[in-house]
Amino acid sequence: MTDALTALLTRRSTSVKDMRPPAPNEAELAQILTVATRVPDHGKLCPWRIVILKGEGALKLGEIAAERFTANNPDATPPHIAAEHARFTRAPLCLAVLSTPILGTKPVWEQELSAGAVCTNILHAAHALGYGAKWLTEWVAYDAAITAALTLKITPSAQADAAHTRIAGFVYLGTKTTETDDRERPKLEDVVGEW
Ligand SMILES: Cc1cc2nc3c(=O)[nH]c(=O)nc-3n(C[C@H](O)[C@H](O)[C@H](O)COP(=O)(O)O)c2cc1C
Numbered sequence: 001m002t003d004a005l006t007a008l009l010t011r012r013s014t015s016v017k018d019m020r021p022p023a024p025n026e027a028e029l030a031q032i033l034t035v036a037t038r039v040p041d042h043g044k045l046c047p048w049r050i051v052i053l054k055g056e057g058a059l060k061l062g063e064i065a066a067e068r069f070t071a072n073n074p075d076a077t078p079p080h081i082a083a084e085h086a087r088f089t090r091a092p093l094c095l096a097v098l099s100t101p102i103l104g105t106k107p108v109w110e111q112e113l114s115a116g117a118v119c120t121n122i123l124h125a126a127h128a129l130g131y132g133a134k135w136l137t138e139w140v141a142y143d144a145a146i147t148a149a150l151t152l153k154i155t156p157s158a159q160a161d162a163a164h165t166r167i168a169g170f171v172y173l174g175t176k177t178t179e180t181d182d183r184e185r186p187k188l189e190d191v192v193g194e195w
Helices: 004-010 026-036 055-072 078-085 108-128 144-151
Strands: 048-053 093-099 132-136 166-176
Touching: 004 108, 026 048, 026 093, 026 108, 048 055, 048 108, 055 078, 055 144, 093 108, 093 144, 108 132, 108 166, 144 166
Parallel strands: none
Antiparallel strands: 048 093, 093 166, 132 166
């Protein structure tokens, strides 16, 4: 395990094409999920849910993606459709993070930020354990049928408002086949002000 500051300073995304099995094992996944759910959360609402996508489940969701893609793109070619079917199995593991705000409590924006923090924590935990990870939305994150299918797999909070459930992202994880070069990071003077 890498020390915390080194991990935070070195995390970078790994492309899904540079991931291969094995996925994090059961104990590691439990750690990743524990870190994922240890996020700032105004009102302690847990306004997010995580769906684990692997194997058959990932392929089933991929079937829905392929159907939706075909419906939205009548000229879709068989290779494109096959790629959509395999979308969620491109990496050994995919975690879908849903934002499930509870209306009438804390501002929805704050609850959505908390869902984003879940995604970020997954990335950091995966990196600390030596795995590659990448947070993607792509068209599927904005598709109503995909959102509805994932919503079926979560335990809703009693007060959750399904109409406001959104996909914060799909975080793909796997063993890195290569070390990705880091990208240029922003200069602090460009993004930090002082009052
Ligand atoms: C909410 C969100 C959605 C993203 N969706 C995509 C995406 O659909 N496709 C993509 O190539 N990168 C996407 N990214 C960017 C990558 O996750 C990653 O941040 C980027 O490649 C920069 O790499 P880094 O994490 O090493 O800084 C998204 C990032 C965020 C925060």
